[in-house]
Amino acid sequence: MDTISIRAPSMPSGGTKAQRRVKTRLPAAIALLPTALIVLIVYIGCMLWTVRLSFTSSTLLPKLDWVGFAQYSRLFANDRFLTSASNIVIFGALFISGCLIIGFLLAVFIDQNIRGEGLFRTIFLYPYSMSFVVTGVAWQWFLNPGLGLQKLVRDMGFESFTFDWLVNQRMAIYTIVIAGLWHGAGLTMAILLAGLRGVDKDLWKAAKVDGIPTWRVYTSVVLPLLRPMVVTAVVLLTTGVVKLYDLVVAMTLGGPGIATEVPAKFVMDHLFERNNIALGTAAATIMLITVISILAPWVYVRYVRPQGRHA
Amino acid sequence: MNMKTRVSAYTLSVALIWSSGALAQKAEVLHWWTSAGESASVKVFADQFTKAGGTWVDNAIAGGANARTAGINRMVGGNPPTMMQFNTGKQFDELVSNDLVRDVEAQAKAGKWRDIMPKPIVDATVRDGKFFAVPVNIHGQNWMFYNTKVFADAGLEAPKTFPELIESGEKLKAKGIIPIALGGQPNWEHNLFRAVVVGHGGADMFRQLYGTRKPDVVKSPKFKETVELFGKMRGLVDPGSPGRNWNDATALVITNKAAMHFNGDWAKGEFIAAGQTAGKEYGCTVVGQEPKLVIGGDVFVLPATKDKTALATQDKLVEVLLDPTSQLEFNKKKGSIPVRMDVDVSSMDVCAQKSHAILKDPANQVESMEILSPPNFSGAMQDAVTQYWNNPNMPADAFIEKITSAMRDAG
Numbered sequence A: 001m002d003t004i005s006i007r008a009p010s011m012p013s014g015g016t017k018a019q020r021r022v023k024t025r026l027p028a029a030i031a032l033l034p035t036a037l038i039v040l041i042v043y044i045g046c047m048l049w050t051v052r053l054s055f056t057s058s059t060l061l062p063k064l065d066w067v068g069f070a071q072y073s074r075l076f077a078n079d080r081f082l083t084s085a086s087n088i089v090i091f092g093a094l095f096i097s098g099c100l101i102i103g104f105l106l107a108v109f110i111d112q113n114i115r116g117e118g119l120f121r122t123i124f125l126y127p128y129s130m131s132f133v134v135t136g137v138a139w140q141w142f143l144n145p146g147l148g149l150q151k152l153v154r155d156m157g158f159e160s161f162t163f164d165w166l167v168n169q170r171m172a173i174y175t176i177v178i179a180g181l182w183h184g185a186g187l188t189m190a191i192l193l194a195g196l197r198g199v200d201k202d203l204w205k206a207a208k209v210d211g212i213p214t215w216r217v218y219t220s221v222v223l224p225l226l227r228p229m230v231v232t233a234v235v236l237l238t239t240g241v242v243k244l245y246d247l248v249v250a251m252t253l254g255g256p257g258i259a260t261e262v263p264a265k266f267v268m269d270h271l272f273e274r275n276n277i278a279l280g281t282a283a284a285t286i287m288l289i290t291v292i293s294i295l296a297p298w299v300y301v302r303y304v305r306p307q308g309r310h311a
Numbered sequence B: 001m002n003m004k005t006r007v008s009a010y011t012l013s014v015a016l017i018w019s020s021g022a023l024a025q026k027a028e029v030l031h032w033w034t035s036a037g038e039s040a041s042v043k044v045f046a047d048q049f050t051k052a053g054g055t056w057v058d059n060a061i062a063g064g065a066n067a068r069t070a071g072i073n074r075m076v077g078g079n080p081p082t083m084m085q086f087n088t089g090k091q092f093d094e095l096v097s098n099d100l101v102r103d104v105e106a107q108a109k110a111g112k113w114r115d116i117m118p119k120p121i122v123d124a125t126v127r128d129g130k131f132f133a134v135p136v137n138i139h140g141q142n143w144m145f146y147n148t149k150v151f152a153d154a155g156l157e158a159p160k161t162f163p164e165l166i167e168s169g170e171k172l173k174a175k176g177i178i179p180i181a182l183g184g185q186p187n188w189e190h191n192l193f194r195a196v197v198v199g200h201g202g203a204d205m206f207r208q209l210y211g212t213r214k215p216d217v218v219k220s221p222k223f224k225e226t227v228e229l230f231g232k233m234r235g236l237v238d239p240g241s242p243g244r245n246w247n248d249a250t251a252l253v254i255t256n257k258a259a260m261h262f263n264g265d266w267a268k269g270e271f272i273a274a275g276q277t278a279g280k281e282y283g284c285t286v287v288g289q290e291p292k293l294v295i296g297g298d299v300f301v302l303p304a305t306k307d308k309t310a311l312a313t314q315d316k317l318v319e320v321l322l323d324p325t326s327q328l329e330f331n332k333k334k335g336s337i338p339v340r341m342d343v344d345v346s347s348m349d350v351c352a353q354k355s356h357a358i359l360k361d362p363a364n365q366v367e368s369m370e371i372l373s374p375p376n377f378s379g380a381m382q383d384a385v386t387q388y389w390n391n392p393n394m395p396a397d398a399f400i401e402k403i404t405s406a407m408r409d410a411g
Helices: A002-010 A017-053 A070-075 A079-110 A117-129 A132-143 A149-155 A172-197 A201-210 A214-225 A227-242 A246-251 A263-273 A277-310 B003-023 B036-051 B064-076 B090-097 B105-111 B119-125 B148-153 B162-174 B186-201 B203-212 B215-219 B221-236 B246-254 B265-273 B308-322 B324-334 B350-360 B375-390 B396-410
Strands: B025-031 B054-060 B083-087 B137-140 B143-147 B178-180 B258-263 B282-285 B293-296 B298-301 B365-367
Touching (some): A079 A117, A117 A172, A263 B375, B054 B308, B090 B298, B137 B265, B143 B148, B143 B246, B143 B265, B186 B375, B203 B365, B221 B375, B221 B396, B265 B350
Parallel strands (some): B025 B083
16 A cells, blocks of 8 residues: 555665564553453453353352253243343333433533533533432432322322332333433433534534524534444443432332333342342343343444454 | 569569460351341350450351351361351351361260250251251241331231231221331342241141252142232232342331331341330231241351460360350340250340240250251252242242242253
8 A cells, every 4th residue: 555655665674564563562552452351351250150150050159060051041031131121122212312312402502602501511421420319219219109299199189199110010110210210311411412412513604594494403513423422422321321320219219110120230139149140140140131132233333344344 | 673574574574474475265256247246246246256265266257158158168278266256057068078177076965056946046057966066056047026116006916827917917908007018129038938838837747848849749739838828918009119128127117117027036136226015016027827936146167277275276266166055145146046945034024034945845846947958959049039029910820930940941
């Protein structure tokens, strides 16, 4: 390629390009080595160990026998795991889309150069500074029919007002979504606001000259420009979905019944309370496979294919 | 004082400090007794051990599961605490089979543990004919606490059987009282279910369900009747029950909002903290045709070690734990009763005395689920119970079906 032919003559003597590359990269490689080792041994190693244990009959202590897919067939016959799996799909879809929509609307709202912007920004971002446990306990009280919102409205004179989602089997998972949205929307707002502030002012002027309505500029021009921010927000929110545990434990403990159980709680309970390492690791393996199968196409499209094309 | 005596006095004092340092037996004790009442009770052991010349290093980890995980990891890793708490039952089975804890058979023989402790507790601690843990208390799990004022105002007596309980429950509900205060978390729902099984179905049904786990037991008409009774109790709790903590449920009885509350005798701590006296503001009883008490409790295991000093320290700890005075004082604070049935309990409250009186007859002693079932099965049962309890439309047969499959899975 032409770049090489131009640079090559200007290179000072002292070895071929490959040797130089090794020289300049060696310190970096050494610096990264511990991290690489930790990733390989701790993360990848533990993952493989987990997968291996899921094929055993381990209970309290790991045992390295082989029972094939027995744990997996138990897992998929388990009501609680199936409920957990469908809950995480409901929560994931509503939480991510909800955070993006509310976060975007809040960001647009603040972007209107309103007065007291700093105050609003702080208010909207504040929930994110709470841990999920605090969020869960607060919303548990707020939504408890005997203590919170329902009692408040009834005490104001609306006797027939009912909002008992928290204790209603069919609706309880949505209270978790509400608490999650309250917690996560502010962060999404902050990320998208940073993006909005980075949009070229000339674009707005051009749109104004062309007489395009503001909402149309937001949806058709600004939103596509915000794609990297949206991707960042989605990645951050997705990790929150996969590890969803503390919010549920604080808010409903998986109840009423098993209505708000989630996979991470299934894994934790079976590993540490029920002395059932094998079933717990089988559930963890399923979670891993799910995450990988969602990530793999995205990683392929984003990183593997473009490189292949340009090379 | 000349130089010589001064030096020798100095040497002597150094020597004394040295030797006392070597003699002071340091015991690191890992447990999960972190609430106010619990830490007050464990302090009794600590003080007694200090009095006996040892040094008690308290390692309290909040949450039973957390504490057990931490302790087991340390034992497997070869750095065990001197002594560690477990619940009476199967929690330390694999530690015994992997030779990670030492047996205390010699002390048990010398102290005649088999004669002075209830058989279910002995059986739960003995493996292959040897004691592998030191029981320290007995907790009754199926107590019904009730508000005496609420019952008196309604002109009702505390129910003796479960059909009676449902009848009076309906009457109380009509008066705007919460009949049953329940902490609507899966383990408390399960605890209530067990109280109904042992109270209505009887001790044998309880043992067959949680112990031998033969599907025949759940196919009997009596079991179905029990399950249906339990199902009727769904209507006796308030809508705010799901997710409630057990102590908030106890508080409902304390504040005259609710009439009855099923819990283990540890709930007494809440009544005591609210300044109430057993037999006055609140009563305690065991509901069922015959009062059978489901008993569990706490034990301490001594991790295996070759260190002579550590072994001697462990021996001393065992002595302290089962000393009659520490037994009495510890259990007064803990809400349980002494594991030694030969201790005089007349200085304890009426509930403890009742508990002691019931347990005098071995026929009334029923081993707890923690003793009978592996955590794997009790966990699956808990999932089944909480689904049945929280879904008023779920028929008894569907619940029984779930129990059958839990039995099959647990093997």
